[in-house]
Amino acid sequence: MKRIAIAFTLLTSVIIAAPDDDRVAARRTALDLAGAWSNDGFKLRDGHWSGTFKTGEAKLVQVNLYAGNQYWFTLGTTENAKKVAVSVFDENGKPVVFQLHQDGARAAAGFAPLISGSYIVKIEELEGQPSAFALIYSYK
Numbered sequence: 187m188k189r190i191a192i193a194f195t196l197l198t199s200v201i202i203a204a205p206d207d208d209r210v211a212a213r214r215t216a217l218d219l220a221g222a223w224s225n226d227g228f229k230l231r232d233g234h235w236s237g238t239f240k241t242g243e244a245k246l247v248q249v250n251l252y253a254g255n256q257y258w259f260t261l262g263t264t265e266n267a268k269k270v271a272v273s274v275f276d277e278n279g280k281p282v283v284f285q286l287h288q289d290g291a292r293a294a295a296g297f298a299p300l301i302s303g304s305y306i307v308k309i310e311e312l313e314g315q316p317s318a319f320a321l322i323y324s325y326k
Contacts, residue, residue: 208238208264208317208318209236209237209318209320211264211318212236212262212263212264212317212318212319212320213234213236213262213320213322214262215262215263215264215291215292215320216234216260216261216262216292216320216321216322217230217262217322218262218292219260219262219287219289219292219294220258220260220294220322220324223258223260223294223296223324224324226326227326228256228258228324228325228326229324229325229326230322230323230324231322231323231324231325233322234320234321234322235247235320235321236318236319236320236321237318237319238316238317238318238319239309239310239311239316239317239319240311240315240316240317241311241312241313241314241315242310242311243310243311244308244309244310245308245309245310245319246306246307246308247306247307247309247321248304248305248306248307249304249305249306249307249323250302250303250304250305251297251299251302251303251304251305252299252302253299253300253301253302255298255299255325255326256296256297256298256325256326257296257297257298257299257323257324257325258294258295258296258297258323258324258325259272259274259294259295259296259297259307259321259322259323260272260292260293260294260321260322260323260324261292261293261294261309261319261320261321262291262292262319262320262322263291263292263311263317263318263319263320264291264317264318265291265317266314266315266316266317267290267291267311267313267314267315267317267319268290268291268312268313268314269288269290269291269311269312269313269314270288270290270291270292270293270309270310270311270312270319271286271288271293271308271309271310271312272286272293272294272295272307272308272309272321273295273307273308273309273310274295274297274305274306274307274308275305275306275307275308276303276305276306277303277304277305277306279306282297282299282305283297284296284297285297291314291317293309295307307321307323309321
């Protein structure tokens with residue numbers, strides 16, 4: 187069932203303007219990396235965040251997380267981005283300890299909160315040209 191939905195999204199992106207094609211490509215890149223976490227029992231959360239960004243421009247996403255769960259926030263971009271990063275902060279903006287995965291135009295942060303509540307996920311392009319991005323997350 188999920189493969190049909192993904193195929194439909196890719197098919198409709200051919201009909202829509204080019205910027206949407208870039209967002210689909212960025213999401214595909216994020217999903218490819220997130221597959222590694224699903225092999226470890228993580229479930230992909232429905233929905234994603236997407237848009238465009240450029241070097242030096244950070245985007246922030248507020249998420250509600252639950253103590254006892256583990257999360258992976260996975261960022262995929264188009265090939266214009268050469269290096270990207272994902273960071274996690276508590277609701278007061280203080281950095282939390284997280285596991286980092288960086289691989290050029292894609293990156294991920296793994297985090298297991300000790301306290302349930304709001305957290306902030308920061309994504310940014312560190313090197314490259316303006317690029318589309320997609321951020322997804324997995325949990326277990």
